[in-house]
Amino acid sequence: xxxxxxxxxxxxxxxxxxxxxxxxxxxxxxxxxxxxxxxxxxxxxxxxxxxxxxxxxxxxxxxxxxxxxxxxxxxxxxxxxxxxxxxxxxxxxxxxxxxxxxxxxxx
Numbered sequence: 001x002x003x004x005x006x007x008x009x010x011x012x013x014x015x016x017x018x019x020x021x022x023x024x025x026x027x028x029x030x031x032x033x034x035x036x037x038x039x040x041x042x043x044x045x046x047x048x049x050x051x052x053x054x055x056x057x058x059x060x061x062x063x064x065x066x067x068x069x070x071x072x073x074x075x076x077x078x079x080x081x082x083x084x085x086x087x088x089x090x091x092x093x094x095x096x097x098x099x100x101x102x103x104x105x106x107x
Contacts, residue, residue, distance in 0.1 A: 051101050 048056070077083035 054101075 074083060
């Protein structure tokens with residue numbers, strides 16, 4: 001099952017370039033570009049969706065509580081090559097989380 005719409009994704013967008021620099025091919029020396037004479041005033045406004053606001057205000061994700069013993073067991077299993085991923089369980093939890101964030105009831 002796919003989540004999202006592939007047309008939402010930007011493909012082939014140019015990488016951002018730091019102010020005062022230009023994009024250069026690999027191996028070439030970057031060139032410095034003269035900065036604008038007058039400062040640019042910020043005029044954009046950003047509005048967060050209710051889902052984003054809810055995620056930012058959630059205290060569960062930032063509480064810092066974790067099971068150190070479980071982390072050690074998983075780390076050891078990975079190091080020994082014995083760790084197995086249950087893709088079905090991960091997919092189920094991702095879908096349940098997406099439904100919860102979107103406010104849709106689960107079946």
